[in-house]
Amino acid sequence: MAKKTYVGGQAVMEGVMMKAKDYYSIAVRKQKGNIKVKSFKWHSAGKKIKILTWPFIRGILALIEMTSLGIKSITYSANEQATKEEKLTTWEMLVTVGLSFVLALILFKALPLGFAKLTTGITGTSTLLFNIVEGVTKILLFLGYIYIISLMKDVKTLFQYHGAEHKTVNCFEKKLSLTVANVKKQTTLHPRCGTTFILIVLLISIIVYLTIPFNIGFFSSLGLRILLLPVIAGISYELIQILNTLYQRYKGWQYIVGTLLCVQRMTTREPTKKQIEVAIASMKAVLKKAHLA
Helix, strand or coil: CCCCCCEEEEEECCEEEEEECCEEEEEEECCCCCEEEEEEECCCHHHCCHHHHCCCHHHHHHHHHHHHHHHHHHHHHHHHHCCCCCCCCHHHHHHHHHHHHHHHHHHHHHHHHHHHHHCHHHHCCCHHHHHHHHHHHHHHHHHHHHHHHHCCHHHHHHHHHHHHHHHHHHHHHCCCCCCHHHHHCCCCCCCCCHHHHHHHHHHHHHHHHHHCCCCCCHHHHHHHHHHCHHHHHHHHHHHHHHHHHHHHHCHHHHHHHHHHHCCHHHHCCCCCHHHHHHHHHHHHHHHHHCCCC
């Protein structure tokens, strides 16, 4: 049986990035109204180092490479919308990403851990209860963060392009013609979405962190949690692949997986006709490059 080729994507500034096989394409709506599409070759480390394609390890590689690709795509799209004076340099983008990473560690690692430490008077010495408190706090912070940024105009537009990306991928996977009418009928939810992946990571972390000793200092506990992130990513990647297969093959599982997809309703919006056109342009470009058209 031939290995199934997956096409995935990401919303970018006024556009959509789509990836298939060893290529990715970015389509952006320029300020003058025209759509600019550019395709790139993608070099995965898994092509040269086979051990990186093994189960669990491949999840860690996927997280690193998709983060890198996402940064490149957002930088490209942002510069396509900017004037010559406003364009981001590589150094400026690295500083922005670095600060965002530190902020994420504080918000989704340090704060939940600190709150859980403060509640030990209630939870006692139960490692399970401690991790549940920490995990629930992280999920609430994550959902709250999404809600707050969704109130911003630019983020609302980004979420519309996210919806356009999902609708276009769903249309392709159903083997329908890539027209605005066909894409518009599709759902904005998709089981392989990064939002669902993050939610699964947060849930899996509750279980994995049970291995961390309870009676250790705050910073030691925080350090171990950061070190275990690759383990959590590897497990979460394999789980989302399994859930995607079950979702596609068995109707009953669509209801079960559907509960995890609900969080995507916060990060996707119904796109406009023009936004769908951008997503279709990106999809057609990458399918042509990957010889899937």
